[in-house]
Amino acid sequence: MSGMRVVPEESQKFVISVRQLAKLFADQQGRPVRVLDDITFDVYPGETLVVMGGSGCGKSTLLNCLIGELRPEEGGIFYQTRVMPQPINILDAREEQLNEVRKRFGILFQSGALFNSMTVAENIALPLKEHSYVDPSIIDIVVTLKLQQVHMLPHRDKMPAQLSGGQKKRAGLARATALDPEILFYDEPSAGLDPVTSAAIDELIIDLSKKLSVTSVVVTHEMDSAFRIADRMVMLDRGRVLRIGPRGEFERIRDTAPERLADEDERLIHQFLNGKTEGPLTDAAGMSEYEKWIVTG
């Protein structure tokens, strides 16, 4: 963390607290560009928070910062879990501390990111083998349970190359839950799936949230999926938080005529949620400028 020290309010019970986060990348001329700017929000225990926004708005960058894959230049990311009741800022943490935080969360990657040289069962057993000293027979039982949870037991001995897109995501989800995490991150869980499989994955996310009492952070731009699974939603636009609120608030904006909405931000969210080509999202800078933003970031 650099510059001014930012800390979450002590009275709030959060699982993740993001404070004034800024991430800079260099453009083609080597000049710094703020891909994330002044991002602040909290994620509370047991909720499902959906992060949404157009292509290039910084969703994936934010997720990479949250999981410790990218190091932001400014701000703080605090984790407070059941086994780590004192908030830990992962930007100040040593590698060992960061790994302890990582053991408390699981991630479903967009492609599943299964280890291609291992079977489905070996993929799920890997975190257990590496982070515990339990007997292989116990690991086998846990693997069976995790596969049952995602309805993948018949495929336990298959290699990832033999699975369909939906099956890869299910297996990835089973691996993400292998260490009984308190937090689950989902990176575009419905991307590249047909509507039925996509709905099934959404059901699975809701089911796992309930059964395992996990806190979920889902990054997506699939609106149907977002409204199915979200408790709260965050809308990002050009690296900034445009709006954060309960699902109902976003449903109201989606279903209200643009001329009746309070401000430009709401009209922009309305345009995005309804997938319209005309509106402030494209009008403000002109379509060509918007396209340029998407392409160049």
Added chain:
Amino acid sequence: MSDAAPPSRTGRLTAAVTAFGQMGYNARHRFVRDVRYLGGVGYLVGDTLAWVVRALVFRRVKLGASALASQMVRVGVRSIPIVVLIQVFIGIILALQLAPTLEDYGSLEKVADIIGLAMFRELGPLLSAVVLSGFAGASIAAEIGAMVESEEIKALRAHALNPIRFLVVPRLLATVIMMVGLTVVADVVGVLGGLLTSWLVLDIHPWSYLDNTQVALFYRDFFTGLVKGGVFGVLIAAIACYEGLNVTGGAEGVGRATTSTVVKSIVALIATDCVFTAVFFIFKL
């Protein structure tokens, strides 16, 4: 015919200064890039050795014996046939090339001495390493590069698994161990190639050939070859893993990393061999 006026003297001077400046800038850029590359590979080797030491000192740090075994099979065992084939050919070629000159000096039996020294000190480790850089180095770079592209490395880190411990350590250890083993195989097979040619073509009796080889060779010839083999193994694996871990740009990037691994490994092997030879020469080893 162009109507454009010829450039003035000042214009030519400006162009020359610009070109010179650009050359200097490019040279500096390349130098910084190369230093960064060497630093990156050096850091990777250091980090890998640190993990090995940690695993030897602390029992809770796992190195993965099964991963090491499977990498040894992949890197070393599968490359034995090609190393054997190449070293037999090299033994035959050396015997046939040396024979006419040695015969002129009336020292045909010295063919065994020269082949023995060349194989044990130089060609055994060097040619095995060149084969391994194409056989195993390229494969390691492609495999790790594909893992980077399919987010597997990211997934490892997300599961609090260090990619260096998990991927680089077994590959580097396996390459070093198998490179030393392959050097022994290459030495023996190369000498056998020379022996067969000398027996069947040059009419030198096998026992006489083996006697001459034994007299010509010292233990230091064998051990300097093994040391070279081990260091070559570190170079091949470190370059391959570094190239793989730094892949960007999809399938094209994986292809670039594979080619780059082979080219850079061969340059590094020959440069290191040159340094070794100079050091052994100075210290009369």
